Amino acid sequence: MFKIFKLFTIGGKIEIPPFLFDQEKNISARIILSEDYEGTITRDFGFIIAVVDVLNVGMGIIIPGNANTFHEVEFTILTFKPIVSEVVEGTVVEIVDFGSFIRLGPLDGLVHVSQICDDYISYEQVGNRFIGKETGKILEVNDQVRAKIIAVSLGTGRSGKLGLILHLSGSTSL
Structure with missing residues (x-):
C-alpha cells in the first residue's frame, strides 16, 4: 500500500x-x-x-x-499526493448527469458515468442520483465509496484533477 x-x-x-x-x-x-x-x-x-x-x-x-x-x-x-492505482475511500459530494464527484481528503475526484458500475445506469435528476437498471443499486450524495485512482493531473497553484473508477473487480456495491 x-x-x-x-x-x-x-x-x-x-x-x-x-x-x-x-x-x-x-x-x-x-x-x-x-x-x-x-x-x-x-x-x-x-x-x-x-x-x-x-x-x-x-x-x-x-x-x-x-x-x-x-x-x-x-x-x-x-x-x-494521489498515486495512480491506489484504492481510496471517500464520500460522494456531488452528482451530475456526466458522473459523480468524490471527496478524497483535500481534493475531489471525478467518476465518469461509464466508470460507476458494470450495470447500465440512469441519472435521476429529481432524486439527484444514479440507479443501476439491472441491479437497482443506487449512488447518491453522502454515500461512502471505495474507488481506484486511474488518472492524476497535478497542475500548479491551487488546482488538480483526479480521475476515479468505482466498479472495482470483486466489488458488490457502488
Missing part, C-alpha cells in the same frame, strides 16, 4: 511585513508560510494541506527601501 499523506521538511525564503514584527519570529513565519503554501499543489509534493511546524527561522536581512525583513526558513508540511 502506498502512502498518500506524507510529511516533508523543506526550506525556503519568506518576507515578514512590519505588521507582524510584534509577534515571535516563528509565529510570524507560520502565518506567512500558511498563506503561501497551504492549499497549493506542486509536482514534487502534491497538495499541501498544512504547514505543521516551523523548525527554524534565520536571522532577518533588511534591504534599504523595503520595510519587510527577509528570512531563510525550515518547516514541515503535510501533503496529499
Whole structure:
C-alpha cells in the first residue's frame, strides 16, 4: 500500500511585513508560510494541506527601501499526493448527469458515468442520483465509496484533477 499523506521538511525564503514584527519570529513565519503554501499543489509534493511546524527561522536581512525583513526558513508540511492505482475511500459530494464527484481528503475526484458500475445506469435528476437498471443499486450524495485512482493531473497553484473508477473487480456495491 502506498502512502498518500506524507510529511516533508523543506526550506525556503519568506518576507515578514512590519505588521507582524510584534509577534515571535516563528509565529510570524507560520502565518506567512500558511498563506503561501497551504492549499497549493506542486509536482514534487502534491497538495499541501498544512504547514505543521516551523523548525527554524534565520536571522532577518533588511534591504534599504523595503520595510519587510527577509528570512531563510525550515518547516514541515503535510501533503496529499494521489498515486495512480491506489484504492481510496471517500464520500460522494456531488452528482451530475456526466458522473459523480468524490471527496478524497483535500481534493475531489471525478467518476465518469461509464466508470460507476458494470450495470447500465440512469441519472435521476429529481432524486439527484444514479440507479443501476439491472441491479437497482443506487449512488447518491453522502454515500461512502471505495474507488481506484486511474488518472492524476497535478497542475500548479491551487488546482488538480483526479480521475476515479468505482466498479472495482470483486466489488458488490457502488
